[in-house]
Amino acid sequence: MLKVADIETFYGPSQALFGVTLEVAAGEMVALMGRNGMGKTTTIRSIFGLTPASRGTIEFESQNIRRLAAYRIAKAGLGLVPEGRRCFPNLSVRENLLVTARPGGWTLEKVETLFPRLEERRAQMAKTLSGGEQQMLAIGRALMTNPRLLVLDEATEGLAPVIRQEIWRAIRLLKEQGQATLLVDKSLSEILPIADRCTILEKGCTVWDGKPAALDSTVRDRYLGV
Numbered sequence: 001m002l003k004v005a006d007i008e009t010f011y012g013p014s015q016a017l018f019g020v021t022l023e024v025a026a027g028e029m030v031a032l033m034g035r036n037g038m039g040k041t042t043t044i045r046s047i048f049g050l051t052p053a054s055r056g057t058i059e060f061e062s063q064n065i066r067r068l069a070a071y072r073i074a075k076a077g078l079g080l081v082p083e084g085r086r087c088f089p090n091l092s093v094r095e096n097l098l099v100t101a102r103p104g105g106w107t108l109e110k111v112e113t114l115f116p117r118l119e120e121r122r123a124q125m126a127k128t129l130s131g132g133e134q135q136m137l138a139i140g141r142a143l144m145t146n147p148r149l150l151v152l153d154e155a156t157e158g159l160a161p162v163i164r165q166e167i168w169r170a171i172r173l174l175k176e177q178g179q180a181t182l183l184v185d186k187s188l189s190e191i192l193p194i195a196d197r198c199t200i201l202e203k204g205c206t207v208w209d210g211k212p213a214a215l216d217s218t219v220r221d222r223y224l225g226v
């Protein structure tokens with residue numbers, strides 16, 4: 001479904017990615033891992049055309065999307081939940097969900113069933129939600145676009161444990177429903193049991209790719225330890 005091969009990305013003169021390769025097949029949940037600053041967010045920004053890659057290929061469902069504008073990439077069927085959960089602060093929860101809606105299996109009712117808190121707070125302005133509720137809203141909004149591939153960047157970062165559990169429960173449900181997902185998260189204990197595959201980045205390069213079961217302590221210590 002998504003094939004990223006050998007991409008290189010720069011912020012002005014400074015190179016952040018030196019050869020990132022990763023794939024997500026239909027129905028797969030792939031974890032993009034690596035220590036802080038290794039290039040996970042930049043990889044996601046490159047896929048979505050927000051910080052375009054200068055070299056390499058990015059194909060989505062056999063279409064070359066590397067040079068497409070960000071809005072066309074979103075239209076092609078990719079949904080992003082960015083780091084820092086951006087919602088429209090002065091729109092209600094329901095308006096936030098409806099404004100991105102595109103036809104498909106995910107409807108307002110289904111999203112509100114996935115996150116009952118969003119239904120309870122549907123008339124509330126997004127800016128008055130707690131951080132965790134805003135994160136649920138960000139995920140709900142991405143689902144409302146009915147993406148064939150959903151990308152979550154640190155969806156549980158900095159949230160209270162009870163909210164993190166709610167979000168992981170939703171992510172597990174997405175997995176059961178066969179939603180193709182690319183996931184960045186530091187919580188190995190949550191991510192490893194559900195990921196089909198892991199891709200590890202080190203200094204802007206893909207250095208390891210395989211099934212979670214193959215991720216032994218040597219690989220963990222080398223690439224994921226602090």
Ligand SMILES: Nc1ncnc2c1ncn2[C@@H]1O[C@H](COP(=O)(O)OP(=O)(O)OP(=O)(O)O)[C@@H](O)[C@H]1O
Nearest residue numbers: 011014015016034035036037038039040041042043
């Ligand atoms: N806007 C920017 N301008 C210049 N350099 C940047 C910018 N954003 C990120 N970088 C650099 O690119 C490299 C990769 O950063 P990136 O944010 O992609 O890493 P990450 O793996 O997502 O880290 P984290 O887990 O901390 O979010 C880092 O060296 C970082 O300093």
